[in-house]
Amino acid sequence: MGTYRQFSNVQNLGDKKYFPLRISRLTRQGTGDRDVVRVYERYIFLTSYEETYEANWSVPDAPLGRLNTKYDYSQTTRKATMTFKLGARNVEEAKSNLDFCSAMANLVYGDYYRRGDDFVYNGANANNKIKFGNLIRNELCYFDNFNFAPNMDAGVYEFNGNANSEGIPIGLSQDVEFANDSGLLAETGYVYHFDKSKVYPKEVEVTLSLIFVHDYPLGFGGPTRGREYQLRWAQNTGRDWPHGTGPIGVMRYMQASATPVQESLYTDAEGNEVSLEELEARYQNYRLGPDGISILPE
Amino acid sequence: MSVAERPQIRDIYSGPDSNVSVAGFARGKGYVLTFEHEPTGHTVSFPSIIESFSDGHAAGTAQKTFAGVMDPLITQAGTTREISLSFKVLSASLEEARYNTQSLNMLLQMMYPRLTAETGRSVGLPYIRISGFSMLNDTRTIRSTKCIVQNLTYALNTDEGFIMSKDTAEGELHPISITISISARAIIPIDDSEEAVQPYPIDYPRYR
Numbered sequence: 008m009g010t011y012r013q014f015s016n017v018q019n020l021g022d023k024k025y026f027p028l029r030i031s032r033l034t035r036q037g038t039g040d041r042d043v044v045r046v047y048e049r050y051i052f053l054t055s056y057e058e059t060y061e062a063n064w065s066v067p068d069a070p071l072g073r074l075n076t077k078y079d080y081s082q083t084t085r086k087a088t089m090t091f092k093l094g095a096r097n098v099e100e101a102k103s104n105l106d107f108c109s110a111m112a113n114l115v116y117g118d119y120y121r122r123g124d125d126f127v128y129n130g131a132n133a134n135n136k137i138k139f140g141n142l143i144r145n146e147l148c149y150f151d152n153f154n155f156a157p158n159m160d161a162g163v164y165e166f167n168g169n170a171n172s173e174g175i176p177i178g179l180s181q182d183v184e185f186a187n188d189s190g191l192l193a194e195t196g197y198v199y200h201f202d203k204s205k206v207y208p209k210e211v212e213v214t215l216s217l218i219f220v221h222d223y224p225l226g227f228g229g230p231t232r233g234r235e236y237q238l239r240w241a242q243n244t245g246r247d248w249p250h251g252t253g254p255i256g257v258m259r260y261m262q263a264s265a266t267p268v269q270e271s272l273y274t275d276a277e278g279n280e281v282s283l284e285e286l287e288a289r290y291q292n293y294r295l296g297p298d299g300i301s302i303l304p305e
Numbered sequence: 306m307s308v309a310e311r312p313q314i315r316d317i318y319s320g321p322d323s324n325v326s327v328a329g330f331a332r333g334k335g336y337v338l339t340f341e342h343e344p345t346g347h348t349v350s351f352p353s354i355i356e357s358f359s360d361g362h363a364a365g366t367a368q369k370t371f372a373g374v375m376d377p378l379i380t381q382a383g384t385t386r387e388i389s390l391s392f393k394v395l396s397a398s399l400e401e402a403r404y405n406t407q408s409l410n411m412l413l414q415m416m417y418p419r420l421t422a423e424t425g426r427s428v429g430l431p432y433i434r435i436s437g438f439s440m441l442n443d444t445r446t447i448r449s450t451k452c453i454v455q456n457l458t459y460a461l462n463t464d465e466g467f468i469m470s471k472d473t474a475e476g477e478l479h480p481i482s483i484t485i486s487i488s489a490r491a492i493i494p495i496d497d498s499e500e501a502v503q504p505y506p507i508d509y510p511r512y513r
Contacts (some may be wrong), residue, residue, distance in 0.1 A: 008368065016443040024469055026476030053478075058415040058462040062431060064453050066490065069383035074493040074504055076383070083416045140476040178465055226427065229420030238310045240344045241420055246492050252403045253470055253477045258312040258411070260347060261330075267422075273475050 013050055013101060014096040015194060021050035026140035028091070032114060033134035049111045051091035056142065058249075059086045085219040085249070087143065088152075093211050097197035098164045099185060101207035108213060114150040133220045141251030149255070152216035157208035164207040167199035176201055227260075233267045312346030318404045326397035327352045330466035338392060338437040338507075340412055343451070344429020349411040353391040353437055356484060360441070360510065361387045384511070386491040388441070388452060394404055394483045402479030404469045408457065409483065416457055433493065442511040443494045450510075452489035460484045 012018060021027060030050045044118040061084045069076040093108075095101035116133035132148055138145040157163075167178040178201035200207070223244075224230075228237035238260055242248055245263030317337055318328040327496040331352030332338055364384045369376035394409060396402035419429025435441060436449030443450050462482035470477040496506040 017438070024471060026471075053461075054463055057458060057465065060413055060457040060459075062416050062453070062455055062457075064455060066453075069385075071382050073383055074495065078430070078492075079452075080416050080418060080427060082427075083431070109460070129511075131410040140478050142478060144475070148452075223418065224425055226420040226425075227347075227414075227429070228422060229425040230422060231425075232422070236310060237419070237422055238312060238347070240414060241425070246326075247407060249413060250406050251409055251473070251477060252406045252410070252476050253399075254472050255403050255407070258313055259405065260345075261309075280411065300438075 010133055013103070014094075014100050016096075017050050017094075025050060027051070029138040029145075030111065030114065030135040031134075031138075034120075045110070049093065049104075049107050049166045051093060051213075053089065055088075055090040055093045056087050059088075059301075060084070061086065083225070084220075086217065087219070088214065088216045089139075090212065090214045092101050092158075093213065094197050095164070095207065097185070098181070098200045098207055099197060101164050101209065104211055105207065108155050108211060109253075110212065110217065112151075112153050112155060115153045130276070137217065142255070144251060146215040147220040147222055149220055150215065152214070154214040156212045156214075158210040158212060159208070161208070161210035163209060164198055164200060164271070166201065166203045166205065168201070168203070168224050177204075231266055233264055236264045239264060312348065313411070315347075315349040315408055317350050317408075318368075319400050320404065322398040326401050327354065327395050328401070336437075337400055338435070339449075340415060341434040341436070341449075342361050342415040343432040343434060348412065348425070349415070350437070351392065351405075351408060351410050351485075353443040354395065355438060356371050356391045356393055357389065358391075358438070358440065359389045360512075361389075362388065362510075371448040381414055383492075386493065388435075388489045388491055389487070390438070390441070390452070390489070391436070391484055391486040394485060395478060396468060396481055399468050399470055399479070402481075403477075405483075406479055409485070413457065413459065416454060425470070433489070435489075440512050444506040444508045444511050447494060447506075447511075451494075453492070454487055454489045456486075456488040458484075460486070 011185055012239060013021070027048045029046060032045045034043050034045070046134045055114055060269055063081045063084065065079045065081065067076050069195070086240060093104040095104050114132065118129040118134065119126045121127070122156070133149045135150060137143050137148050138147055168176045171177050171180055178199040181192060181197050181199050182201050185197045224241040226241045227239065229241040231241055231243045232239050240248065240261050243263055243266060245261065247257055247261060317331060318326060320480040323329040327488070336353040337350050339348055341352040341478050354422070362384055365382040370377045394405050396405050410505045415433055416431055417428035418431045420426065420467050421428050431454070432451055433454050434449045442448045460483065461480040462484060463480065465480070465482040468479045468481060493505050494509060495504055497504070
């Protein structure tokens with residue numbers, strides 16, 4: 008039989024009505040010049056989902072008697088925490104759940120690649136992508152926490168070495184019959200295995216925390232929008248953000264507009280990037296100094 | 306010459322299912338919570354299903370004690386106002402859920418600034434003005450409060466169920482109930498009129 012993924016009812020219902028949690032992991036192989044994407048996908052039973060938007064404002068102490076201090080904004084960080092359950096109706100699904108969890112736990116560790124005999128640490132692994140229907144739309148992210156908790160009260164699938172009527176250990180018999188898709192064993196009948204000392208939980212609870220890393224601008228206006236569209240969302244794709252809204256049309260400020268031709272940028276005396284228009288406006292009452300470089304007031 | 310775009314004004318849901326949703330009730334009672342993103346002027350409104358609210362005013366004081374003197378010497382730099390607000394967004398149909406998701410997207414986007422057309426640097430900082438909740442006003446005449454929102458949390462209430470759809474390949478999951486929690490610091494309004502006896506309005510804050 009092919010690779011068993013999930014219990015057929017869950018799989019069929021998921022295919023028709025739901026969407027899976029899909030995580031793509033990009034890793035470097037060999038000398039670092041070959042990238043491999045591994046995809047992990049599973050229908051999950053979501054029990055909680057929370058997104059946090061943390062605006063990073065610096066709030067200095069107000070000078071004596073002053074009512075409002077000078078607030079400086081630096082950025083907004085988008086984070087998410089989700090908890091879900093993975094149920095197992097047979098031994099194979101329980102094993103598959105554990106493999107899925109192993110892969111996810113792996114995501115929290117840094118990015119390494121091999122150079123000769125050494126491993127080179129490549130920093131935080133921010134090349135992962137996560138997709139969960141319209142809630143998370145195939146976004147780059149950094150996984151910062153993974154927690155795996157088997158629910159022991161729900162029970163486990165155990166080893167069974169007792170012989171059946173044909174003298175074969177029941178666990179071994181079920182392993183073989185299920186692997187060969189023999190038809191003698193119902194999908195829910197595979198409840199014993201022959202891996203002595205191992206237990207496979209019937210239910211596990213997983214909590215995953217992540218920080219989104221956006222490879223597109225976030226905010227209103229910006230260089231991706233023309234000057235007349237500076238009230239529109241900077242991403243300029245004509246689709247909703249951050250969550251999908253199905254087939255309905257987007258609001259006016261989310262509609263795509265023609266991307267303007269990028270203006271040339273100049274650097275002013277303080278090292279800031281400015282447009283030629285801004286530079287001319289700023290220096291219109293100035294003239295070049297005798298050295299031909301410095302700018303002097305008229 | 307180009308015509309400047311107007312800010313987007315997003316009202317609460319008024320579609321065909323509004324008679325069976327909380328939106329119709331909220332409209333009738335005037336329970337409408339509105340957020341305005343100051344740098345763009347975009348506004349978005351929700352039925353005002355307030356779950357919790359707190360408004361704290363804390364004096365920034367330093368205390369010094371001296372031997373033999375019973376009471377501390379107190380110096381006060383200023384006073385800050387911290388606001389916590391959480392409210393629910395409920396959906397009674399798929400159409401309303403999509404509408405609410407779009408409105409919530411707009412609110413989440415308000416946590417981001419306005420960018421310069423040239424370089425994309427932040428220029429219009431994301432100040433948000435909250436209005437529509439009768440206990441959150443600056444004064445009798447300023448029926449809103451301008452804030453810096455430091456934290457906004459979007460939490461699905463999974464126990465209350467979902468509305469699902471596969472009308473698009475992506476698939477949709479819309480919770481029937483979402484809780485939005487906000488932690489913000491208020492910007493204190495300044496009263497610089499000639500008759501003012503203090504820099505902030507005499508009726509600040511206004512709870513009714």
